[in-house]
Amino acid sequence: MTIVLISGSASGTFACRMLADRLRRADRHALVVSKLEKTTNSPFPTALIEADLRLSPNEFLNSPLLEKITALGVFLDGNKFDDFVISYRRICRESNLEEVPIFSGPLYPLVGDALIHDLAARQRADVLLVHGQRQLDEVAAMTFNWSDVFPTVIAAGLWFMPERPGIGQLSGHGLLETTKSTNTLLMVAQSDVPNTKRLRLDLFQRLWSISTSASPEDWKVIIAMDHQRETPTTWTTDERIQKGDKPANLFFTSQERLLSHIAECDVCVTVSSPWILTAMAWGKRVMLIGDYGIKGPLRTTPFLGSGAMHNLENFSRFSNFNKLTRINQHWLNSMGWAVFDGPTRLIKALESHQPANLIKP
Amino acid sequence: MKLLLIGDSDSQILACEALCRFGDNRILDITINAVPREGTPPIILQRAAALGRLWQFNLAQIYTHPELSTFDAVGVYLTGSKIAEMKSALELILDPQNRPLLFCGFNGVVLEKFIEGVTWRLGYDVVCLSGPRDLEALRRITAKTPFEKQNVALVGLQRNNLDANTPYCDRRKCLVFSEQVVMPRKETDRARMLKILADLARRSPDWQILVKPRIAPDERTFHNFSYHIQDTFYGSIGRIPDNMLLDYRPLQDLLRQARMMGTVSSTAFFDALDFGCRPIVMADFGINPKNGSHVFAGSGVWLQLDKMESLDQLEAERWEPDPNWLNWMGYEKTYQPDNLITALERAKDNRVNHTVMGAEVPAGYLTNSGLSFMQLRLNAENAIAAGKLNDAASFLKIACQMRPTHRNVARRLAAVSCRNRILRNVLLIVSRRRIR
Numbered sequence: 069m070t071i072v073l074i075s076g077s078a079s080g081t082f083a084c085r086m087l088a089d090r091l092r093r094a095d096r097h098a099l100v101v102s103k104l105e106k107t108t109n110s111p112f113p114t115a116l117i118e119a120d121l122r123l124s125p126n127e128f129l130n131s132p133l134l135e136k137i138t139a140l141g142v143f144l145d146g147n148k149f150d151d152f153v154i155s156y157r158r159i160c161r162e163s164n165l166e167e168v169p170i171f172s173g174p175l176y177p178l179v180g181d182a183l184i185h186d187l188a189a190r191q192r193a194d195v196l197l198v199h200g201q202r203q204l205d206e207v208a209a210m211t212f213n214w215s216d217v218f219p220t221v222i223a224a225g226l227w228f229m230p231e232r233p234g235i236g237q238l239s240g241h242g243l244l245e246t247t248k249s250t251n252t253l254l255m256v257a258q259s260d261v262p263n264t265k266r267l268r269l270d271l272f273q274r275l276w277s278i279s280t281s282a283s284p285e286d287w288k289v290i291i292a293m294d295h296q297r298e299t300p301t302t303w304t305t306d307e308r309i310q311k312g313d314k315p316a317n318l319f320f321t322s323q324e325r326l327l328s329h330i331a332e333c334d335v336c337v338t339v340s341s342p343w344i345l346t347a348m349a350w351g352k353r354v355m356l357i358g359d360y361g362i363k364g365p366l367r368t369t370p371f372l373g374s375g376a377m378h379n380l381e382n383f384s385r386f387s388n389f390n391k392l393t394r395i396n397q398h399w400l401n402s403m404g405w406a407v408f409d410g411p412t413r414l415i416k417a418l419e420s421h422q423p424a425n426l427i428k429p
Numbered sequence: 430m431k432l433l434l435i436g437d438s439d440s441q442i443l444a445c446e447a448l449c450r451f452g453d454n455r456i457l458d459i460t461i462n463a464v465p466r467e468g469t470p471p472i473i474l475q476r477a478a479a480l481g482r483l484w485q486f487n488l489a490q491i492y493t494h495p496e497l498s499t500f501d502a503v504g505v506y507l508t509g510s511k512i513a514e515m516k517s518a519l520e521l522i523l524d525p526q527n528r529p530l531l532f533c534g535f536n537g538v539v540l541e542k543f544i545e546g547v548t549w550r551l552g553y554d555v556v557c558l559s560g561p562r563d564l565e566a567l568r569r570i571t572a573k574t575p576f577e578k579q580n581v582a583l584v585g586l587q588r589n590n591l592d593a594n595t596p597y598c599d600r601r602k603c604l605v606f607s608e609q610v611v612m613p614r615k616e617t618d619r620a621r622m623l624k625i626l627a628d629l630a631r632r633s634p635d636w637q638i639l640v641k642p643r644i645a646p647d648e649r650t651f652h653n654f655s656y657h658i659q660d661t662f663y664g665s666i667g668r669i670p671d672n673m674l675l676d677y678r679p680l681q682d683l684l685r686q687a688r689m690m691g692t693v694s695s696t697a698f699f700d701a702l703d704f705g706c707r708p709i710v711m712a713d714f715g716i717n718p719k720n721g722s723h724v725f726a727g728s729g730v731w732l733q734l735d736k737m738e739s740l741d742q743l744e745a746e747r748w749e750p751d752p753n754w755l756n757w758m759g760y761e762k763t764y765q766p767d768n769l770i771t772a773l774e775r776a777k778d779n780r781v782n783h784t785v786m787g788a789e790v791p792a793g794y795l796t797n798s799g800l801s802f803m804q805l806r807l808n809a810e811n812a813i814a815a816g817k818l819n820d821a822a823s824f825l826k827i828a829c830q831m832r833p834t835h836r837n838v839a840r841r842l843a844a845v846s847c848r849n850r851i852l853r854n855v856l857l858i859v860s861r862r863r864i865r
Contacts, residue, residue, distance in 0.1 A: 180544045184718045191716065205569055209562065213727030213754045216716065270807060358795035361808070362548045369544040373574040375793040393793055398573035 070097045071418075072133070073141040074125055074152070078104055078296065080143040081117045083175045083228035087141070088120075090227070090411040101128050125152050129159060139418045140170045146189060153192045169421035171414065173197030175228045176342035177403045179370045184210055190219070195417045197224040199404030222417045224410030226403075229346045233331050251287045253278070253386065254333035256326070256341040257303050259295040261367060262360045265305050271339070271357070272304035274380050276318060281385040284317035290333070293323040294341045335389050337380075340367040348376070348400055353392050355383070374399045430457050430770060433484075433529070434504040435491065435515070437464035439473050441506040444536035446473075447588035448504065448557070449480045452767050460500075462486055464507070470645075472679060488826070492518050502530040502554075502773050509549035510808075510823040513798035516553060517827050526780070530554040530773050534584065537696035538758070539563060540612075540721035544570060548797040551576045552790070554776040557584045557769055560759020575790050582772035585764030586699040594705030595685060603637045603687040604740055605706070607680060607697035608658045610643050612720045616656055620665035622693070623658075625713055625735045627666045630673040633740035639676040641683055643695075688744065691734070694721030698728070699760055702750070709734075709748060727754045806838065813845060813857065821845045837862050 071091055073084035081102040088098035102119035123131060125144060129152070144152055153170055160167045170193045174186045177199040183206055187196055196219045198204060207221045255275055262268050272291075279289040293300050300320035301309050308314065321329065326343060330336060336347035337355045347354045358377040362368045371377050375396035383389060407413070434449070436442040442463050451457055459481030463474055477483050484491075488511065491497060505515045512533055519528055533550050534557030535543075543566055550556045551571075558564055558581050571577045606626055613619055623640070630638045646657045662675055676683060680697055681704065684690060690701035690708045701708040710725040712733045717723075725731060729751030737743050755761060790796075805828040812821035825842040832838065837860065844856035 181541050181718065184723060188716055188718050188723060202569060205565075209565060209569075210723055211727070212562070212757060213729070213751055215729075215731070216726065264811065266811070267807060362795070362797050363545055364542065372544060372548055372796070373570060373572070373576070373794070375574070375791075377793060377795040379795065391792065393791070395793070396573060402572070 070099050070133075070137050071139045071141065072128070072137045073098060073100050073143065074128060075100070075102045075119075075143040076125065076145075076148060078117050079175055079228075081119055084119075084141065084143060085116055086230060087227050087411070091415070094411045094415060096411075096415060099133075101125075103127070126155075129155055134159070135165060137168050139168050142170055142172045142193070143175065144172075149190060150192060169194040169418050171195035171197060171418065173224070177203065177226070177345065177370060179203070179206060181364055182367070182369070183207075187221075193219045194421050195219055195414070196221045197227070197410075197414065199223060199226060200402050200407055202402040203404075220417050220420070222410075222413045223404065223407045224414055225407030226345060226349060226405060227410045228342075229349070230327065232350045250285060251334040251386070252329075252332065253287065253289045253389070254329050254336045254347075255289065255291045256294050256330075256336065256338035256343050256347075257291050257300075258339060258341050259293075259297070259303075261339045261341075263365050267360055268303070269305050271360075271380075272306055272309075276306070276315060277384060278386065279315045279318040282317070282387075284315075287386045288317040288319065289315075290319050290321050290329055292321045292326050292329050294326060294338075294343050295323065297323060335392070340371065344371075344376075345400075345403065345405075348395055349405055353389070354395060355380075355389070355392055370403065430455070430501045430773070431460075431499065432457060432502050432504065433460045433462060433497075433500045434506065435462045435464065435488075436506040437466050437508070437511070439469050440536050442469070442473050442477055443588070444506050444534065445504065446476055446480060448534070448584060448766050448769065450587070450590050450766050451770060452765075455767065455770060457770075460484055462491060464488065488515065488518075492522055498523055498528065500529040501777075502532060504557075505531060505533045505553075506536060508820075508823075509546065509797065510820060510827070512549045512553075514823045514827045516798060530776050530780075532557060532582075532769065532773065534558070535563070538586065538694070538699075538721075538724060540694060540724055541718070545797065547571075550798075551579055551796050552798060554780075555580045555582050555769060555772045557582050558759070559584065559586045560757060560761070560764045562757050562759065575794050576796075580772055580776055582769040583759060583764040584766050584769050585762075586696070586758060586760045587703055587765070588696075588700055589681065589703040591703060597688060597705065597707075600688045600706075601637065601686050602635055602740070603639060603683075604689040604691055605676075605680070605683045605687045605701075606638060606640045607690060607692045607695045608640055608642050609693060609695050612693050612695075613714055613717075614719060616661065618714060619656070619658065619661050622711070622713070623662055623666050625711070626691075627670055627673055629734050629737060629740065630670040632738065634672065636672060636740040638670075638673045639683060639687070640674070641676055641678075641680050645677060689740070692725075694725050698725070699758075702755075702760060707748070708750065709743070727751065729754055806841075809841065809845075813841075818845045818853075 073088055075081045075084045081100060081104060084100045088100050091098040099120045101121045101123050103122050103124040104117060142149055142152055157167055172190045172193040173196050178186055179202060183203060190196060198221055200223050204221060204223050211218045262271055275289055330343060330347050333352060335353045336344060337357060338344045339357045339360060344354055354376050356371045356374060356377040357380045359380050360366055362372050373396060434445040436445045445461050449459055461477040461480060462484040463477055464487055465485050505512050516531060519531060531553050532555040533553050535546060547567060547570055556579060560583055564581060564583060571579060613622060626638055642658045646659055659675060684701050684704035684706045687706050690706045691711055692698050693711050698708045709730045709732050710728050712731045713735050714720055714722060716726055730748045805824045809821040809824035812824060822842060822845045825838055828838045829842055840860040844853060844860050847853035847856055
């Protein structure tokens with residue numbers, strides 16, 4: 069009997085792979101079902117976004133596997149989620165198949181309006197996965213006194229990301245020593261944040277300026293995409309880059325290496341990429357660029373209170389990164405880091421939605 | 430205590446008005462400043478004038494007003510960037526030990542963007558919130574951060590002084606529907622909303638349904654919309670039932686006479702309670718945060734009107750808002766404007782030791798009001814590009830205060846503030862610089 073995880077995107081498939089691994093460690097049989105049109109140029113190593121079954125959501129609904137599942141994790145967004153759930157339940161009714169519980173949730177920790185909008189769009193699920201206590205509290209506030217039934221909501225921790233690499237695989241200790249070969253400042257670049265080309269150009273020019281503040285032997289700046297982009301240098305519209313002119317220690321990098329770069333960097337900065345949580349969880353020195361404001365469209369609102377948000381204007385030189393202080397551990401815990409047994413919580417929640425023997429191995 | 434309340438849009442002036450329901454035992458000298466703005470309904474200014482002294486100065490005039498330092502407290506009911514502008518300006522202009530205390534708040538029920546709103550307000554001497562729901566949300570955001578001790582006052586959601594309301598049985602069999610400009614936003618949903626009301630009117634021939642538009646066709650709010658409800662009303666219902674009308678009279682007048690009030694998610698829900706009118710919330714669009722319906726779904730009167738047999742049936746079922754929910758939202762006697770005065774007095778005492786407003790926030794805890802000089806300039810340029818000249822002026826004013834000798838910022842501010850459109854465009858072109 070199998071828990072099937074369905075996704076339609078590279079980031080969703082990656083997260084489902086992570087979750088499936090943990091479910092298997094809890095002795096549950098889990099399968100990732102996904103059919104990505106393109107696995108190259110995704111933000112993740114190709115091997116990590118290979119699904120167990122290359123089926124689209126619709127192909128899965130037509131497969132005999134439907135009769136063998138015990139729970140369905142549906143990580144599709146917007147209308148695709150509703151369409152899938154409605155179709156699945158209709159098929160079950162028409163074919164006399166027993167419906168299994170459906171679970172879903174946002175891949176990355178959300179707060180405020182973004183969380184409310186995301187969960188409201190997944191109301192047809194039986195179980196909703198959020199990340200930490202902060203999200204549970206927000207859901208409790210949102211559903212205060214509701215008479216309508218809302219899905220069971222559980223905190224599953226930072227399930228979308230891999231565990232910390234083992235000893236020897238995590239270089240870049242963040243001490244910023246001058247004796248070390250070369251320190252690395254990793255900028256995790258987003259496709260739509262900052263939200264105008266002009267602001268993205270501004271951000272790039274600041275990184276350019278920082279990179280010229282130290283010798284290439286001491287520091288390098290790597291701008292890594294967290295999204296699909298054929299040519300990483302097109303992230304900026306700076307004409308100098310298009311002409312091939314750039315500081316010797318400033319690099320753009322292929323997005324498949326994002327996780328390796330996070331593991332290896334000394335300082336990780338971003339405006340609001342959720343992968344900064346990975347850097348935080350892996351004990352890296354981190355900084356969120358707050359210069360563009362704390363706003364919904366910039367997805368910076370979850371990071372208010374993180375203790376890691378600074379004005380990049382105050383970091384014009386590499387040496388300024390020595391000033392970075394520890395992040396707010398309470399904040400990181402509340403965003404999901406404190407939840408270590410997400411898969412177990414998920415299994416319990418699923419069991420309460422159907423006879424226990426069905427969900428057990 | 431001498432209070433100055435500053436509001437610009439009509440809803441913010443209404444928030445100031447709602448705050449002015451202090452207990453009779455308080456000796457307060459109140460001045461309300463309605464920042465001049467096109468489209469502010471005269472009735473709102475009249476009502477503000479009735480509460481004390483009415484000023485109509487723009488922000489620059491307020492900064493230089495000789496009386497400014499004589500106020501004990503200044504309440505700022507403006508949009509986010511202007512809230513920061515006011516705080517930043519008063520920090521620079523006035524003596525920190527003798528300046529007026531600063532407070533701000535949210536107008537009405539907060540349906541969205543609470544976190545953004547909080548980040549503009551953190552650091553004010555007192556932030557007014559409606560009730561436990563908002564307080565919980567604030568504490569969630571600020572837990573274990575330097576902002577967790579932010580002073581707050583729970584001022585409640587009651588906005589009107591309770592006078593002798595007309596007894597229910599003496600009221601007209603009338604349901605007032607309080608329209609909102611963008612909730613629901615989609616034109617098809619707005620048409621459906623009116624269709625449901627029209628059908629209910631047909632099923633309730635003894636009743637009258639009055640649709641109260643939020644604004645007149647020639648008025649504007651800060652929401653962008655293309656179609657006034659009047660156009661939807663006449664264009665999408667077909668034959669309009671005789672007992673369903675658009676009514677532009679003040680909402681308060683309608684609520685005083687009607688038995689019931691309906692809404693999707695308007696703050697008028699609480700006005701209805703003030704005036705003894707039974708509120709109901711239209712649940713026909715389901716739980717959709719875009720409509721603010723998630724906030725009202727626990728009200729206890731969240732009802733699907735298209736499934737309602739008639740308004741007689743609705744009346745017979747005697748739906749009442751859930752007291753737990755009302756309390757949680759802030760509609761309870763404990764939560765009242767007097768709490769603000771108490772909080773201000775406490776803040777005044779605390780100032781002997783330190784200034785909360787000017788307190789140093791540790792690195793890493795940036796808020797919107799702590800934006801960099803460069804960012805303020807970039808925000809201003811984006812606002813200019815989007816044609817939002819008032820916003821641009823706000824950003825540039827803060828930047829000007831940070832660096833008064835910066836010539837280009839001063840020139841850009843002069844350019845966006847120029848009233849003559851042709852001259853303004855010329856000034857904007859000649860003062861344009863690449864920001865680096």
